[in-house]
Amino acid sequence: MPYLLRDLKAFLKTLIKEHIVIAPVKEKNHYDYKVLESEDEFHLDYVNTLYPPKKFLLPYEENLLLFSKRDGEFSAKPLLNKTKRVLFGVRPCDVHGIAVMDRVFLSGNYVDSFYESRRKNTIIIAIECEKAGENCYCESFGTYKVESGYDLLLTPVDDGFIVRVGSDEGKKLINELFEETDRDEHKYPKSKTFKKEKLAKMEKYFHDELWKTEAEKCLSCAACTIACPTCTCFTIEDEVQDPETGYRKRRWASCQLKDFTEVAGGMTFRKETYKKLRHFAYHKLYWSIKQYGLRMCIGCGRCIDTCPVNINIFDIVNRLGEE
Amino acid sequence: MKRLKLAVFSLTSCDGCQVVLLQAFKQLLQLERYIEISHFPLLKDKNKRGPFDISIVEGSVVNKRDIKKIKQIRKKSKILIALGTCATHGGVQAVKNFMPQDKVVHAVYPPGFIKDATEVSGIGRHVKVDYEIWGCPPVAEDIVKLLKKLMVGQKPKNINEEPVCVECRALGHECLLEKGILCLGPITHKGCNAICISAGRGCYGCRGFLNEGNVKQLLKKLTEMGYSIGQIEDILSVYMSNSKKVKRVIEYGENY
Numbered sequence: 001m002p003y004l005l006r007d008l009k010a011f012l013k014t015l016i017k018e019h020i021v022i023a024p025v026k027e028k029n030h031y032d033y034k035v036l037e038s039e040d041e042f043h044l045d046y047v048n049t050l051y052p053p054k055k056f057l058l059p060y061e062e063n064l065l066l067f068s069k070r071d072g073e074f075s076a077k078p079l080l081n082k083t084k085r086v087l088f089g090v091r092p093c094d095v096h097g098i099a100v101m102d103r104v105f106l107s108g109n110y111v112d113s114f115y116e117s118r119r120k121n122t123i124i125i126a127i128e129c130e131k132a133g134e135n136c137y138c139e140s141f142g143t144y145k146v147e148s149g150y151d152l153l154l155t156p157v158d159d160g161f162i163v164r165v166g167s168d169e170g171k172k173l174i175n176e177l178f179e180e181t182d183r184d185e186h187k188y189p190k191s192k193t194f195k196k197e198k199l200a201k202m203e204k205y206f207h208d209e210l211w212k213t214e215a216e217k218c219l220s221c222a223a224c225t226i227a228c229p230t231c232t233c234f235t236i237e238d239e240v241q242d243p244e245t246g247y248r249k250r251r252w253a254s255c256q257l258k259d260f261t262e263v264a265g266g267m268t269f270r271k272e273t274y275k276k277l278r279h280f281a282y283h284k285l286y287w288s289i290k291q292y293g294l295r296m297c298i299g300c301g302r303c304i305d306t307c308p309v310n311i312n313i314f315d316i317v318n319r320l321g322e323e
Numbered sequence: 324m325k326r327l328k329l330a331v332f333s334l335t336s337c338d339g340c341q342v343v344l345l346q347a348f349k350q351l352l353q354l355e356r357y358i359e360i361s362h363f364p365l366l367k368d369k370n371k372r373g374p375f376d377i378s379i380v381e382g383s384v385v386n387k388r389d390i391k392k393i394k395q396i397r398k399k400s401k402i403l404i405a406l407g408t409c410a411t412h413g414g415v416q417a418v419k420n421f422m423p424q425d426k427v428v429h430a431v432y433p434p435g436f437i438k439d440a441t442e443v444s445g446i447g448r449h450v451k452v453d454y455e456i457w458g459c460p461p462v463a464e465d466i467v468k469l470l471k472k473l474m475v476g477q478k479p480k481n482i483n484e485e486p487v488c489v490e491c492r493a494l495g496h497e498c499l500l501e502k503g504i505l506c507l508g509p510i511t512h513k514g515c516n517a518i519c520i521s522a523g524r525g526c527y528g529c530r531g532f533l534n535e536g537n538v539k540q541l542l543k544k545l546t547e548m549g550y551s552i553g554q555i556e557d558i559l560s561v562y563m564s565n566s567k568k569v570k571r572v573i574e575y576g577e578n579y
Contacts, residue, residue: 029502032495051495060493219509219537219544221488223498240471242354252493258484258535273537306492308500308509309544 003178006160011177012039015086019123022056023088024049036088044156047133048091050305052229056087057101057118058252064114064236065248076248080117090126092146092153093138096298097229098124099149103292104232114250123169126150127161132191135301137314140194143298145186155187191299194285195318202286205320206278214316215274217309222254224280224303224313230296233260255279281313327474330362330375332396334382334389334446336414339460340407341365341381347466357474373399377473379466380446383409383416387439390449397450402473405452406466408459408529410445413565415459417443420564444565454479457512457530459562465514483512484533487526491517499525503548505558510536510568529562538568539579552576 005011015021016036023042025034030050036042067076090098098119105115126146138144146153151170154161162185163178165171198205225231235253240246253260256276261269270276280303288296304312331344345366351358361371362378378400384390397403405411413420419427420442428437446452456465472479487508488498494517499506506525508517510532519526532538545555552572559569572579 027495027497030497050497051492055493060490217540217543219486219488219540220535221486221509223488223492226489226492239468240475240477242471243357243475252489254485254489257486257489258533306498308498309540 001180002183003163003165003174004157004160004181004183005154005163005178007177008044008154008161009039011175012036012042012088014175014177015088015173019084019086021086021088022053033087042089044089044127046089047129047131047136048093048300048302050302051227052094052097052300052302053087053090054097054101054229054231056085057098057122058105058115058232058234061249061251062114063247063249066245067238067248068245070244078113080114082117082121084121084123086123086125088125090124090150091129091300092126093136093143093298093300094229095124095126095146095149096141096143097300100230100292100294100296100298101232102149103294104230123151123173124149125152125154125170125173127154128156128187129189130156130187132189133301133305135304135312135314136189136191137194137297137299137301139191139299140196140199141295141297141299143300144188144191155185157183157185192314194299194314198317198320199285202282202317202320206282208320210316210320211278212274214311215272215277218256218273218277218311219309220256220258220273220276221308222256223306223308224311225254225256226252227302227306228284229298229300229302230284255283277311281317284313285317326357326359327376328361328371328374329358329470330371330373330378330396330400331360331365332362332378332380332382332392333365334380334393334410335385335416335443336382336407336409338365338381340409343460343463344379344381344406344466346463347470350463350467351470354471354474358470375400377402377404377470379404379406381406381410383413383443384441384446384449385416385443386437386441390441393446393450402453403446403450404454404456404469405446406456407461408457408531408562411447411452411455411457412445412531412563413443414445415562417564418560419443421560458515459529462515483514484535485513486533486536487511487513487515487517487520487530489513490515491520494521496520499523500544500548505545505548505550505555507532507541507558510538510541525558527558527561532563532566532568536568538572542572542577542579546577 021036022033023036024031024046025041031046033053063079065076105112150166153164233253234250237249284297408414428440490513504525507528508526511526511528512530563569
């Protein structure tokens with residue numbers, strides 16, 4: 001049974017009292033996820049944040065292990081982050097983004113315990129969108145709609161929010177501010193779409209000239225992969241502390257950068273810029289279906305928003321085979 | 324474990340790198356068992372003459388005395404580290420290379436005062452450099468990390484081909500290029516935690532340019548934003564006037 005929440009501020013206040021709450025906060029010209037100090041910092045006038053909540057589950061740089069060798073004895077201690085946190089105000093597309101990260105790190109033969117520890121201790125409170133942004137493509141994949149992956153889902157209505165519970169953790173947050181209701185409203189704003197026939201036949205357009213001409217202006221700055229909620233590639237480095245101890249670290253990596261495909265001896269598999277850009281597009285939209293059984297693109301449009309030279313992957317895909 | 328003998332030398336510079344070194348040494352003091360600071364005139368009175376296991380040199384080569392000095396340092400050092408933009412690329416003072424030598428020596432000092440001036444360059448033009456630590460000023464953390472690696476006998480790969488944008492975006496900043504501010508971040512080595520961009524000023528490229536940075540398209544973007552080639556050249560040559568890329572921009576302009 002859904003609930004009706006009339007006073008969002010009061011709810012946020014109770015949350016902040018008991019949890020570390022991370023929510024979109026207005027910067028000068030954009031919104032970014034920040035730890036809330038007070039419920040007044042949160043305003044529901046954002047379409048979405050410039051960068052996804054990814055960094056709270058997979059930080060840009062983190063220590064994985066503390067290893068040491070003392071008196072000939074080798075030991076390694078995993079450094080798991082178990083801080084309890086609430087991600088508040090997550091848009092439905094980003095809930096799908098986190099589901100992609102879960103698929104990458106938590107299923108299959110190997111579970112990433114560092115990601116798992118953060119993920120398990122994170123409560124997700126999603127809020128449906130009232131309007132779509134200029135570069136939102138969620139309609140292509142239906143990612144404006146979520147049925148799981150959240151602890152609470154809020155739908156904005158005239159007299160407050162319709163709240164749906166998605167987990168036991170979410171259920172625990174229901175307090176006297178919530179009243180039971182049988183209303184079943186949702187907010188699904190219209191956004192832009194990919195041409196389905198192009199998406200289905202991407203393999204055919206792999207050698208399309210458009211990839212080369214569009215990539216000419218690419219600065220290879222990696223903004224697209226950093227802003228992508230599902231880009232989870234990382235690199236590992238061991239850092240010495242003293243001759244007896246050190247940290248094993250991981251840091252985000254990007255397929256748009258040169259050293260990503262560099263191997264011993266200096267050979268680079270994807271040297272040309274257009275190959276890197278094309279790889280990004282194909283991995284997100286096409287190959288991931290075979291690799292993970294899902295499309296890695298959630299249609300949030302952040303790769304367009306953040307590109308300093310206005311490369312638009314969605315527009316490129318829609319124009320494939322036309323010239 | 325044998326203590327490594329460490330030396331610090333200064334050529335022509337503002338000495339700011341040595342201040343960063345002092346910051347780094349604060350962290351390195353706990354490693355006193357492994358590293359001995361045997362020559363560092365800014366820090367202590369009694370300095371040894373060498374030979375040294377590791378020598379850190381800051382400052383650029385601007386005259387014949389500097390050339391002689393850097394060659395001597397190289398001879399008595401197992402590992403030579405160039406610290407800061409002056410030592411790696413020539414630094415701010417390298418802009419004087421754009422003027423004829425006979426004119427520039429009279430620009431400030433009276434005739435005959437400067438006798439042995441040469442072209443301004445990083446130390447790498449005169450001696451083999453083993454490691455470079457970029458930046459004006461450099462980052463203390465880079466110094467600490469490198470020394471710790473050398474201390475345990477690692478031979479770290481001296482490359483980092485990632486642009487400033489990587490750290491800048493990871494920190495959650497909005498792109499200055501999208502706000503109309505000139506920024507060289509996309510073609511400059513990261514590692515500075517995008518400190519200038521955090522303060523709202525564009526990157527001036529003090530950590531040197533990426534081998535494969537797309538200078539042509541950045542020029543195009545900046546001219547579209549309304550900057551003249553002259554303005555772009557001025558910023559490009561603040562730190563990197565010795566870079567082949569900057570020389571190419573000055574020669575070919577928009578037709579880079």
